[in-house]
Amino acid sequence: MRGEDAGLPRREAFAVLAAAPEEALVQLWRDSGLPDDGMLLRGPETGLVALRGRVGGGGSPFNFGEATVTRASVKLPSGEIGHAYALGRGREKARISATIDALRQKAEMVAEVDRKILEPLARNLREQDERRRAEIAATRVEFFTMTRGED
Amino acid sequence: MYVAVKAGEAAIRNAHRLLAHRRRGDRSVPSLTLEQITEQLALAVDRVMAEGSLYDTGLAALAIKQARGDMIEAIFLLRAYRTTLPRFGYSRPLDTAKMLVERRVSATYKDLPGGQVLGPTFDYTHRLLDPELAADAEPEAPVTREPEGDGMPRVSEILAHEGLIEEDGTLTKAEEPADITRTPPEFPQGRDARLQALSRGDEGFLLALGYSTQRGYGRNHPFVGEVRIGEVEIELDVPELDFPVPLGRIRVTECQMVNQFKGSMKVPPQFTRGYGLVFGQSERKAMAMALCDRALRAAELGEDIVAPAQDEEFVISHSDNVQATGFVEHLKLPHYVDFQAELGLVRQMRREFEERRQAADQAERKEAAE
Numbered sequence: 022m023r024g025e026d027a028g029l030p031r032r033e034a035f036a037v038l039a040a041a042p043e044e045a046l047v048q049l050w051r052d053s054g055l056p057d058d059g060m061l062l063r064g065p066e067t068g069l070v071a072l073r074g075r076v077g078g079g080g081s082p083f084n085f086g087e088a089t090v091t092r093a094s095v096k097l098p099s100g101e102i103g104h105a106y107a108l109g110r111g112r113e114k115a116r117i118s119a120t121i122d123a124l125r126q127k128a129e130m131v132a133e134v135d136r137k138i139l140e141p142l143a144r145n146l147r148e149q150d151e152r153r154r155a156e157i158a159a160t161r162v163e164f165f166t167m168t169r170g171e172d
Numbered sequence: 173m174y175v176a177v178k179a180g181e182a183a184i185r186n187a188h189r190l191l192a193h194r195r196r197g198d199r200s201v202p203s204l205t206l207e208q209i210t211e212q213l214a215l216a217v218d219r220v221m222a223e224g225s226l227y228d229t230g231l232a233a234l235a236i237k238q239a240r241g242d243m244i245e246a247i248f249l250l251r252a253y254r255t256t257l258p259r260f261g262y263s264r265p266l267d268t269a270k271m272l273v274e275r276r277v278s279a280t281y282k283d284l285p286g287g288q289v290l291g292p293t294f295d296y297t298h299r300l301l302d303p304e305l306a307a308d309a310e311p312e313a314p315v316t317r318e319p320e321g322d323g324m325p326r327v328s329e330i331l332a333h334e335g336l337i338e339e340d341g342t343l344t345k346a347e348e349p350a351d352i353t354r355t356p357p358e359f360p361q362g363r364d365a366r367l368q369a370l371s372r373g374d375e376g377f378l379l380a381l382g383y384s385t386q387r388g389y390g391r392n393h394p395f396v397g398e399v400r401i402g403e404v405e406i407e408l409d410v411p412e413l414d415f416p417v418p419l420g421r422i423r424v425t426e427c428q429m430v431n432q433f434k435g436s437m438k439v440p441p442q443f444t445r446g447y448g449l450v451f452g453q454s455e456r457k458a459m460a461m462a463l464c465d466r467a468l469r470a471a472e473l474g475e476d477i478v479a480p481a482q483d484e485e486f487v488i489s490h491s492d493n494v495q496a497t498g499f500v501e502h503l504k505l506p507h508y509v510d511f512q513a514e515l516g517l518v519r520q521m522r523r524e525f526e527e528r529r530q531a532a533d534q535a536e537r538k539e540a541a542e
Contacts, residue, residue: 077340
């Protein structure tokens with residue numbers, strides 16, 4: 022089990038970074054003052070991922086299209102290697118995300134990285150989703166029944 | 173004899189320059205930005221992504237701008253672009269039950285869990301042109317309401333018990349799903365290959381075929397069990413990480429069509445299903461896809477194949493608008509030599525025809541004289 026100090030689980034950190042708008046991430050990264058001295062091992066490079074659905078929603082998988090995905094891998098001077106994958110063609114986003122993944126492998130950096138980058142991004146995403154859910158909820162149909170006839 | 177002809181370089185160059193000029197239009201009108209296209213022509217972007225079979229809103233917007241709004245040209249541009257990129261892998265199958273739902277309606281159950289949620293729909297509008305929009309009036313902010321916490325199971329899960337409706341399609345083969353972008357199609361196809369072709373198929377073509385089944389050409393008694401639109405998360409397994417990597421979310425439209433079925437030699441009477449899954453907010457396309465998917469299952473369900481929509485080779489071979497436009501539009505390219513050859517042939521046939529007629533005339537006159 023990870024303690025509270027361990028910050029977001031790695032998978033969730035990936036999810037937050039993947040969902041982040043590139044400009045927002047770049048801005049937070051610049052303002053953070055975190056060390057940007059990683060070396061690119063791979064990429065940033067853009068390719069395709071074939072997307073799969075399931076027949077009938079829950080049956081056998083089938084391919085139904087592709088999406089652009091950009092990935093990068095970064096190595097820090099201290100040796101940690103970080104990776105990043107996200108939909109779209111955000112090259113700087115991939116480089117920064119991989120650097121963040123590498124930095125978070127240093128136990129002493131996790132709290133600072135999460136506070137400066139991941140928490141604000143996660144908060145924005147949560148707020149945006151909540152706003153959208155509330156807008157959609159207002160379009161839910163409330164049926165009412167009119168009684169007609171004598172029975 | 174073959175004569176190579178080379179010409180027209182300057183004409184082509186100038187034609188493309190003129191195209192760019194016309195694309196820009198009146199230069200006193202501000203140029204469209206890609207953000208304006210993705211935000212304000214979002215459903216055009218969705219269609220280009222769906223039929224271009226590539227999810228990338230920015231590229232689809234660029235394609236629409238470059239194609240001057242010609243959708244099939246934009247789709248062609250996106251398809252051409254995708255061939256330049258390496259393939260990183262196949263995603264895990266997405267789970268539409270976990271969708272962040274923006275719209276969900278069912279025509280079969282009024283009170284289903286999660287309710288009827290209209291979302292941003294054209295339904296129930298009066299289809300009257302809006303002069304206020306022409307005058308650029310800012311719309312009101314949307315109304316908000318506290319969401320109810322109940323989940324939104326797929327309607328197929330609600331109907332499944334009782335056994336009156338068939339289950340999700342499980343293909344018997346254990347191998348990898350077909351990929352029509354890698355393997356040229358062979359007929360008969362599996363349902364997986366057909367669904368991939370239908371998902372990128374031309375909306376107009378599939379709409380017309382779906383409509384034809386409603387009008388009696390392969391009737392299959394459809395109900396919309398459910399249409400849902402919203403965002404789903406994509407996950408990818410990669411060797412360097414020991415968990416499925418979340419890549420972000422895409423918007424899709426899913427349609428569960430439920431079809432009354434009186435049974436056949438093979439299958440008892442029950443509700444059968446057709447399935448549609450399309451990029452973006454593309455309700456008409458997802459519904460048409462589901463109608464065609466069901467019609468194309470005729471052989472599997474032991475139905476007579478009597479209508480175009482049930483003919484797999486006909487539907488799948490003609491559903492791709494990039495292929496179709498390529499073959500139709502190539503007719504305008506130079507066919508000078510072909511045509512010269514045919515011209516020679518027609519002249520010869522005409523000569524022979526005249527000779528035969530003269531011979532017949534002479535024979536007739538001779539007979540009359542005798």
